[in-house]
Amino acid sequence: MSKMYINGQLVEGKGDPIDVINPATGKVIATFRGASEAQAEEALKAAQKAFKTWSYTSINEKLGWLYKLRDNCLAKKEEIIDILAQETGKAYADNEGDFARFISYFEYYGEEAKRIYDIGLPEYDGHRDILCRVLRRPIGVVVGHLAWNVPMINLGAKLTPVMASGCTCVLKPSISTPLASLKVAEIAAQIGMPPGVFNMVSGPSGVIGKYLNESKIPAMVTCIGSTATGVEIMKQIATSIKKVSLELGGNAPCIIMPDADLDAATTFVANRKVAQTGQSCGCVNRIYVHSDVHDEFTNKLVEKVKAFKMGWGKDTPKLVGSLIDKKARERLLALVKDGVDRGAKLLYGGSIPDLPEQFKDGAFMTPSILDNVKDDMPVAVEELFGPVYPILTFNDLDDVIARSNDTIYGLCSFLFAHDSRVIVKCMEQLQFGRVVVNAAPILGANLPHTGHKQSGIGTLFGTWSLDQYYSVKLVALKP
Numbered sequence: 267m268s269k270m271y272i273n274g275q276l277v278e279g280k281g282d283p284i285d286v287i288n289p290a291t292g293k294v295i296a297t298f299r300g301a302s303e304a305q306a307e308e309a310l311k312a313a314q315k316a317f318k319t320w321s322y323t324s325i326n327e328k329l330g331w332l333y334k335l336r337d338n339c340l341a342k343k344e345e346i347i348d349i350l351a352q353e354t355g356k357a358y359a360d361n362e363g364d365f366a367r368f369i370s371y372f373e374y375y376g377e378e379a380k381r382i383y384d385i386g387l388p389e390y391d392g393h394r395d396i397l398c399r400v401l402r403r404p405i406g407v408v409v410g411h412l413a414w415n416v417p418m419i420n421l422g423a424k425l426t427p428v429m430a431s432g433c434t435c436v437l438k439p440s441i442s443t444p445l446a447s448l449k450v451a452e453i454a455a456q457i458g459m460p461p462g463v464f465n466m467v468s469g470p471s472g473v474i475g476k477y478l479n480e481s482k483i484p485a486m487v488t489c490i491g492s493t494a495t496g497v498e499i500m501k502q503i504a505t506s507i508k509k510v511s512l513e514l515g516g517n518a519p520c521i522i523m524p525d526a527d528l529d530a531a532t533t534f535v536a537n538r539k540v541a542q543t544g545q546s547c548g549c550v551n552r553i554y555v556h557s558d559v560h561d562e563f564t565n566k567l568v569e570k571v572k573a574f575k576m577g578w579g580k581d582t583p584k585l586v587g588s589l590i591d592k593k594a595r596e597r598l599l600a601l602v603k604d605g606v607d608r609g610a611k612l613l614y615g616g617s618i619p620d621l622p623e624q625f626k627d628g629a630f631m632t633p634s635i636l637d638n639v640k641d642d643m644p645v646a647v648e649e650l651f652g653p654v655y656p657i658l659t660f661n662d663l664d665d666v667i668a669r670s671n672d673t674i675y676g677l678c679s680f681l682f683a684h685d686s687r688v689i690v691k692c693m694e695q696l697q698f699g700r701v702v703v704n705a706a707p708i709l710g711a712n713l714p715h716t717g718h719k720q721s722g723i724g725t726l727f728g729t730w731s732l733d734q735y736y737s738v739k740l741v742a743l744k745p
Contacts, residue, residue, distance in 0.1 A: 271451035273312035274461030289355030290578035292627025300469035309465035313434040316462025336372040355588035368418035374711035379430035404432035406485030414440035431735035511724030516677030519670035526682035536570040544653040676718030
């Protein structure tokens with residue numbers, strides 16, 4: 267039975283029951299009671315109290331606890347990965363990668379926190395007898411909302427910089443995939459983590475999430491989620507002045523130029539759309555293919571996508587897994603049908619796969635390729651979050667850059683080209699937080715992941731992420 271983690275203790279939730287379903291089988295794998303609003307308040311107050319001591323705890327002691335948690339999570343690696351696979355329905359290989367990245371954040375933020383320095387500055391008006399020093403100090407209590415798609419990456423991206431910086435936190439995992447996160451909280455309780463430093467409560471966003479956001483205790487609210495969720499959070503946090511950091515949705519273009527390595531491009535696009543079953547904010551959404559190579563690219567892509575096998579299980583770790591639920595599948599199938607109705611050509615998929623009996627109640631969807639897609643079709647406008655490949659054509663570089671930028675989103679973009687003039691122009695003019703050229707996206711802990719426009723505020727990962735957890739104070743001292 268999963269429990270809430272509040273003030274160093276594992277406690278039964280006092281809120282509504284939560285059923286966790288394995289999306290691959292449609293079966294309930296766990297039922298537990300989420301937190302009540304009173305428990306959310308208890309967690310906030312515990313974090314507020316703990317901040318008074320944790321923020322002044324030595325960096326070596328803080329990192330000792332951080333690394334102790336990491337080591338004990340590593341000792342439960344197989345159990346955590348199995349929980350992840352059960353609650354996400356994704357391929358085991360995807361969940362193994364999720365866990366590996368989670369672990370990598372501990373060392374990165376632990377080391378980076380040692381490099382947060384106070385600095386001295388000169389006083390420019392000639393007051394040489396005044397010593398000016400800039401201090402950076404942890405900001406306080408952080409509320410973190412975790413998305414369901416990669417639970418461990420999301421947890422690590424919030425928990426590790428919070429603890430390393432000297433902040434304290436209340437984290438809320440998605441009710442769709444809370445179990446692995448709650449397992450980490452259970453491990454924190456078992457190792458005797460100082461009470462209140464790290465708290466975790468689960469419950470509906472409209473109840474528990476709203477309560478946490480509207481509280482005046484947090485100094486910062488951070489979220490990994492959809493743009494719509496980000497907008498709602500910004501409305502809710504306005505009860506007081508808070509820092510906010512949001513990593514939100516995307517509608518990534520992938521531009522295929524005539525001089526592209528088509529084998530590399532098709533392999534990347536094919537694999538990118540089924541990794542995490544396409545449920546990634548940095549996934550390719552719109553595939554812009556130059557007309558000179560359209561037919562060759564499309565034929566290669568169809569061949570690669572047809573070769574993918576679907577299913578789920580520990581003995582088949584690389585099969586394409588399930589979507590998060592049937593509602594997500596229905597939305598994607600409707601977008602594909604709408605595209606066809608508007609003139610797009612379905613080259614492959616657009617259906618529910620015929621799978622063994624144990625997966626009949628799962629949320630599987632055959633990867634679907636649509637050609638002749640237009641920019642104004644919903645399948646090209648909306649964030650897809652699933653294995654659908656919309657192919658659009660272009661002839662002019664300036665035109666495709668303008669079309670790529672014609673979206674409310676600005677998270678990731680991709681380019682396959684070898685002409686240096688094209689590459690430099692795209693690097694400069696594509697309005698996205700990431701421009702990835704001839705490669706798969708790199709998600710190293712030290713590399714910033716930033717959303718432009720409606721794709722977010724602030725930065726995920728890297729020293730820029732850690733900076734968000736500190737305030738800046740000027741001390742001007744005349745001896």
